[in-house]
Amino acid sequence: MAESTELWRECVRWMNECGILDTKHRVTEASAEIGEFATILRDGVLLCLLCNRLCENCIDIKDLQQRPQMAQFLCCKNICEFLKACKNTFEMKPEDLFDPWDLYRLDDFGKVLRTLSKLSMSSVAKLSGIRFNFQSFII
Numbered sequence: 001m002a003e004s005t006e007l008w009r010e011c012v013r014w015m016n017e018c019g020i021l022d023t024k025h026r027v028t029e030a031s032a033e034i035g036e037f038a039t040i041l042r043d044g045v046l047l048c049l050l051c052n053r054l055c056e057n058c059i060d061i062k063d064l065q066q067r068p069q070m071a072q073f074l075c076c077k078n079i080c081e082f083l084k085a086c087k088n089t090f091e092m093k094p095e096d097l098f099d100p101w102d103l104y105r106l107d108d109f110g111k112v113l114r115t116l117s118k119l120s121m122s123s124v125a126k127l128s129g130i131r132f133n134f135q136s137f138i139i
Helices: 001-017 035-042 043-053 071-090 100-104 109-120
Strands: none
Touching: 001 035, 001 109, 035 043, 035 109, 043 071, 043 109, 071 100, 071 109, 100 109
């Protein structure tokens, strides 16, 4: 559990470095919990914005549902756009990607964190100039 606690906090710091999360966002506070972080990623919007920050326009903005209001179809569409960018733009392996339901249903947030960790270490992400990357779980 300590590893997952540290990993999600590293992910929050990385997303902050990328300019995706504000330094004053609730999840950056010491009292924040992993469930709060999972919830803000659940609609897929921040994930898509992250991809576009790391590689400009890798997700067409018109394909992004910016206000999905937790509608299952729209959230999963955003999550799938993120995963498609991870595979096609960031050249991630299928085994490094989570299933959209892992995030939407909050079934296995550890898989989501592992995907984000791998994304941070991808060669394309490194070209963004953001040098912060966080470690994956020891498997």
